Amino acid sequence: MDQLISLDRADNRFLSHLEGTFSTSHRAIPTKSLNVNSKKEYVTFKIVPVQNVKRPRTILLWWETLRLSSICLSLGPVLSALVLLNVTGVAVIEYLAVLSFVSVFLLHASMNLLNDYYDHLKGVDRLESIHAIQKGWMRAIDLYNWGVSLLLMGLLIGLVVIYKAPGSLLPVIFLAAVGVLKFSSNRMGLKYLGLGELTIFLLAGPLLVLGYAIAVSSPIKNEIIILGVFSGLLATFTIHINNMREVMNNCQAGIKNLVTLFGYDRAKPIACLILLGIALSWWMILFQIDKGPTSFVFWLLGVLLIKWVYFKIIWAKSNVSSHLNELLTNRYRIHFSITLLFALSVIF
Amino acid sequence: MDLTNLKVYSEKDFPPYLPKLSSIYDDLFSGGKGLRSRLIRLTTKYLPLSEKQVLLLAQTIEFIHNASLLHDDLIDRSHLRRNKTTAWLKYTPEYAVLAGDYLLARVMVNLSKNGNIRLVQYTSEVISDLLEGEWIQDSLIKDHNVELEALDRVHNLKTASLFKWSLRAPFYCNENYDINLHHHLEEMGTILGQIFQRSDDLLDFNIRNEEKKAVLGDLKSGYLNSFAAFLMKDFSEPKRVEFMKCQSMPEVYSLLGEKYFFSAVEDFDNINTALIELFDHHLHRLEGFLSESQLGLIKELRTVSQKLYWRRT
Numbered sequence: 262m263d264q265l266i267s268l269d270r271a272d273n274r275f276l277s278h279l280e281g282t283f284s285t286s287h288r289a290i291p292t293k294s295l296n297v298n299s300k301k302e303y304v305t306f307k308i309v310p311v312q313n314v315k316r317p318r319t320i321l322l323w324w325e326t327l328r329l330s331s332i333c334l335s336l337g338p339v340l341s342a343l344v345l346l347n348v349t350g351v352a353v354i355e356y357l358a359v360l361s362f363v364s365v366f367l368l369h370a371s372m373n374l375l376n377d378y379y380d381h382l383k384g385v386d387r388l389e390s391i392h393a394i395q396k397g398w399m400r401a402i403d404l405y406n407w408g409v410s411l412l413l414m415g416l417l418i419g420l421v422v423i424y425k426a427p428g429s430l431l432p433v434i435f436l437a438a439v440g441v442l443k444f445s446s447n448r449m450g451l452k453y454l455g456l457g458e459l460t461i462f463l464l465a466g467p468l469l470v471l472g473y474a475i476a477v478s479s480p481i482k483n484e485i486i487i488l489g490v491f492s493g494l495l496a497t498f499t500i501h502i503n504n505m506r507e508v509m510n511n512c513q514a515g516i517k518n519l520v521t522l523f524g525y526d527r528a529k530p531i532a533c534l535i536l537l538g539i540a541l542s543w544w545m546i547l548f549q550i551d552k553g554p555t556s557f558v559f560w561l562l563g564v565l566l567i568k569w570v571y572f573k574i575i576w577a578k579s580n581v582s583s584h585l586n587e588l589l590t591n592r593y594r595i596h597f598s599i600t601l602l603f604a605l606s607v608i609f
Numbered sequence: 610m611d612l613t614n615l616k617v618y619s620e621k622d623f624p625p626y627l628p629k630l631s632s633i634y635d636d637l638f639s640g641g642k643g644l645r646s647r648l649i650r651l652t653t654k655y656l657p658l659s660e661k662q663v664l665l666l667a668q669t670i671e672f673i674h675n676a677s678l679l680h681d682d683l684i685d686r687s688h689l690r691r692n693k694t695t696a697w698l699k700y701t702p703e704y705a706v707l708a709g710d711y712l713l714a715r716v717m718v719n720l721s722k723n724g725n726i727r728l729v730q731y732t733s734e735v736i737s738d739l740l741e742g743e744w745i746q747d748s749l750i751k752d753h754n755v756e757l758e759a760l761d762r763v764h765n766l767k768t769a770s771l772f773k774w775s776l777r778a779p780f781y782c783n784e785n786y787d788i789n790l791h792h793h794l795e796e797m798g799t800i801l802g803q804i805f806q807r808s809d810d811l812l813d814f815n816i817r818n819e820e821k822k823a824v825l826g827d828l829k830s831g832y833l834n835s836f837a838a839f840l841m842k843d844f845s846e847p848k849r850v851e852f853m854k855c856q857s858m859p860e861v862y863s864l865l866g867e868k869y870f871f872s873a874v875e876d877f878d879n880i881n882t883a884l885i886e887l888f889d890h891h892l893h894r895l896e897g898f899l900s901e902s903q904l905g906l907i908k909e910l911r912t913v914s915q916k917l918y919w920r921r922t
Contacts, residue, residue: 267894295762303789509741581760582755586759
């Protein structure tokens with residue numbers, strides 16, 4: 262039997278247990294609570310000896326810790342933009358393309374780590390999702406340290422890109438920075454104003470794609486703008502199904518998003534509209550760059566995948582439905598598959 | 610104060626001019642174990658509450674619970690409740706709905722007479738949670754891929770809300786609104802509700818079924834309960850479909866193998882034992898919120914979780 266300990270926020274051992282710095286031989290794992298929205302003044306930890314923690318292989322450990330399955334949300338649009346620029350004959354400054362790619366990767370990974378660290382401290386998401394801390398693989402403070410290191414590296418490389426980029430990236434960087442800060446801030450957060458989806462759409466769509474395109478080439482063509490819409494809608498869909506699943510908790514926490522504003526039932530047609538937008542914008546890009554029938558075969562495969570997703574949404578009678586859970590579990594795979602099919606449709 | 614024979618239902622508490630009301634409630638209130646009102650009696654034993662207040666609390670929880678049974682039986686189209694024909698079948702679905710609604714209305718009338726607005730508000734929230742739980746649970750019929758975590762969320766609303774109320778309402782009645790105390794009781798009520806539901810779900814698979822309840826009722830009505838979801842977590846799609854078709858325990862054993870089945874029961878017991886340990890931990894912390902004369906409550910509550918899960922009398 263593992264030892265249990267409950268600590269009040271006022272207790273001076275509270276932070277050291279949350280961060281994991283209280284001991285070198287033990288991990289403090291917060292116990293799960295189904296009452297996720299009650300702001301408790303204490304946390305109950307299970308104290309587990311480090312040698313009892315089953316750690317996976319190093320690759321899997323880092324895959325889970327950095328939440329690399331979600332990395333396609335940022336790298337997907339970047340790679341798609343690179344492929345599109347290449348296919349349409351736009352000259353790309355290669356070293357800037359590589360540096361931007363690395364910078365985006367590092368910034369995304371650092372955001373995942375820091376997000377998990379702060380959520381862990383605030384008590385958000387303790388029910389699930391922070392696998393590395395919940396399973397005792399990592400201390401929260403390790404996540405923080407790695408997060409800050411990757412952030413600094415990402416920013417440093419980003420600065421080089423900004424300095425060397427052929428076009429001015431400042432407007433894009435400014436808008437992205439405002440978006441990130443407003444989205445993550447608790448008091449001023451866009452997620453409490455019902456603008457979370459719009460922010461995600463802009464950040465993972467037009468801002469990311471245009472920013473990358475400006476960084477590695479110039480000028481900007483129409484298809485790049487449409488790609489921004491396509492990528493933004495893909496990311497928005499990923500967030501939207503997560504919001505559908507979490508509608509109950511979000512309602513209780515006063516978070517405003519399309520699902521809490523319009524209700525679960527109306528969120529389904531909204532999801533379907535986003536899917537339609539993804540298929541249409543993809544088709545428009547292929548049309549814009551005069552692609553042949555082979556490309557549309559990949560587009561059709563993508564539409565088939567979208568159709569499967571569409572039916573899963575229709576069949577999900579409520580937020581605890583297994584159909585919705587299946588979509589949520591596979592949301593990054595769906596994102597990756599559509600991005601891959603998109604790239605193939607552009608190449609062939 | 611002798612509370613051993615506390616009678617929560619008396620037909621004199623209801624108007625005599627409503628046809629069939631007495632018969633429906635006579636059937637409904639006889640034969641139940643009164644688990645929740647027993648929990649109320651246990652908690653109130655150590656609080657300075659009057660007999661009238663204790664009766665009000667016990668009545669409230671039993672009225673809410675029984676209202677939910679009336680509605681549940683109709684939603685599930687169950688034919689039997691406590692070995693008797695269910696109200697919707699014996700009378701009409703309309704009477705069953707009205708009788709359930711009327712019980713909930715009486716709860717609000719009785720509680721508001723008491724004048725504790727915070728208790729009224731909390732009770733309304735619990736009724737709301739309970740109905741949300743029932744509503745969402747209905748969406749899970751024929752969903753044979755549902756996971757234990759999703760069911761836990763539903764059971765937290767549907768089953769645990771009444772256990773939370775049974776622990777917290779006596780303190781509200783005693784005008785003790787200490788937020789930390791209530792958070793503790795909330796967590797403890799959640800665990801009690803979870804383990805009670807999981808134990809009840811095991812009965813459906815004839816595990817510790819001393820009450821001789823009908824087996825596989827949930828599965829036959831297309832609903833995957835918590836143990837079934839746990840059992841099936843690693844099943845392939847065709848095996849899930851086969852499992853959902855099982856009509857008797859021998860069919861379940863033949864599909865899964867008895868060894869596998871009972872090893873899953875053991876694993877399920879282990880995760881629930883960990884929950885009971887967590888309950889005991891919270892119980893230990895509860896001591897800090899109680900006066901010396903109230904410490905007897907700790908000892909009594911310690912046995913509750915064991916009794917609820919292992920079905921010990």
